[in-house]
Amino acid sequence: MSAHQGEGPGKQASASAPERAGLCCCLLAFCAALLLAAGCARQEPPTSKPAPPVSATPGLPGGNPTPDPRAQQRPVATVSPQVTRTLTIWGPDFRAPLDESPAGAEFRLQIQAFEAAHPGWRVEYVRKKPYGQGGLVHFLRATHVVAPELLPDLVLVDMSEIGLLAGDSLLQPLDTLLGPEITSDLLPFAREAGEVDGKLLAVQDEADLRFLAYNSAVIAEPPSTWAEVLASRASYLLPIGATEGSVRDAFLPQYLAVGGKLVDREGQPYLDPALVKAVLEVYQSAREAGLLPVAGLDLKDAGDCWPVYLTSRVAMTNVSSWDYGRERTSKLANTRVGPLPTLSGNPISLSSGWGWALISTRTERQTVAAELLRALLRPETMAARCRLTYHLPTRRSALRLTIEDAAYLEFLERVIEVTVPQPREPAYSLAVKALGPAIEAVAEGELSPEAAAAKAVEAMRTARQEMASGSQP
Structure with missing residues (x-):
């Protein structure tokens, strides 16, 4: 060998x-x-x-x-x-x-x-x-x-x-x-x-899976829906900048859980404008309520959020099975895990x-x-x-x-049983490029969810046309 x-x-x-x-x-x-x-x-x-x-x-x-x-x-x-x-x-x-x-x-x-x-x-x-x-x-x-x-x-x-x-x-x-x-x-x-x-x-x-980690000293039961997240008034640390991790570790599971797709019936890159807007709306509501910490703008993925969660009074964060597995037997006296909260309440996880x-x-x-x-x-x-x-x-x-x-x-x-694989290339990378700026724009209050969703959908449509014309192999 x-x-x-x-x-x-x-x-x-x-x-x-x-x-x-x-x-x-x-x-x-x-x-x-x-x-x-x-x-x-x-x-x-x-x-x-x-x-x-x-x-x-x-x-x-x-x-x-x-x-x-x-x-x-x-x-x-x-x-x-x-x-x-x-x-x-x-x-x-x-x-x-x-x-x-x-x-x-x-x-x-x-x-x-x-x-x-x-x-x-x-x-x-x-x-x-x-x-x-x-x-x-x-x-x-x-x-x-x-x-x-x-x-x-x-x-x-x-x-x-x-x-x-x-x-x-x-x-x-x-x-x-x-x-x-x-x-x-x-x-x-x-x-x-x-x-x-x-x-x-x-x-x-x-494989690595994504799920919710929460501080049981702050909240007794994990929320299963975003309505429950908003009602709990508990902080939820997520990556919300224009990064791959903000799409993969936080936004994409929400989008997929309500039936969103990254390809259409012909297998071409696609985003559903109504579903993108719906997810961005709950982000906006959580930011306005002070539940999505502004620190998330500087955190590139769930891996960056995890040490912040461990050393602060943040109530919840998304975590990978890899990060959680490394700390599970040592530093997590009050940490419990649960499925990711979603708009519909249908649980989901994303694997890579x-x-x-x-x-x-x-x-x-x-x-x-x-x-x-x-x-x-x-x-x-x-x-x-x-x-x-x-x-x-x-x-x-x-x-x-x-x-x-x-x-x-x-x-x-x-x-x-509710885990889906990370979407395939090239649609995945095109979605990251389109959705990352939209997430950040809503988190910073620069665009409304509707306007940000429209820009993301247009970016995906442009990438699709470039692929069809051969400018993107």
Whole structure:
């Protein structure tokens, strides 16, 4: 097993749709040169000597394998012991199987166990930027055009970007290769996130959910509707500036809960003006009542709100399962959790996360790649990783192994049933660009909800026209 650098480290905000999709000529030339230079590393010489590992950034874990009796019934690829073949993974820096973090070390051990069980195969993890030009999706699409023989066998990708890769016919169906013991155990939102046209093209292996955290010393019961929020007179800290987090972590769940869509029946980017206006109206009412703290204008997402909540008398805030999981057993004597309040009272949560997709079209390589995925997706393996990373596993059986607190597990199992995946690109990034300024304008009192909604809808319509005309690939 080896891991090496593809691009520089660092996680950045989701890029816009043009940045993700644009395959301009200069980039293709650059990618071609870079990929061809890397071609030697991708070739599989007739030698059993492993490539030396090189330095990389911390990653996420795998887990210790356990025997799987079903494996005897599945096809197993075999090669001559004199030949070593390489199964190549492209993934983000922070998921690399390296010892810089406990999670990365766990992942490394799992890969090494797989290699030991499959003589003649080694696993190579090539690190890429997670987003933007030269990032995973951009690099995959460019390689597909200029040097398809250098594509990896597997890729770890943000689940919201699955649609971009599926449109290029890069992803191979996983249902049959993984088998029903895995696919039938996936949480509903994870199945939805990875499914395109009825086929499972990616399998999410970790997730973060959004829900309400509230101070039980300030309010006895969490509100289930925005009418109850306003009646409670309790402060509700949300990101309300022109940021991605203000859309993803606060506005978007409200919009989706009342039936809002980011694409129309033809799959084109779309915003419902009446529903955007309705959500902005409750924001306006809460700001005028002094319930949405002005500090939210300077907080980019729920992650920024969380430490403010912990150190102040704010009554409520939206929190991710990742942030809450890290603090749950230490600093939260008075904190309780509940579903997000919505306009209609219909509970909702939004999930995000990363998952695996199969790129290789060769049967033997698909078989080996599927065996690796089945090893990494075993319940005990997922639980071992998620206990270290504080992300949630996406199999029901793994969730029950991961969360030991019975009350919190029961809450999560209820929230999971109303969770929807983060909308896909490119509509998601276009919605962020359109809605962020509208949220901030209403929060600062610069525009009425109706005027701000109209501007957001027009921005989405303009982006749609640009895409149709080809100015936004």
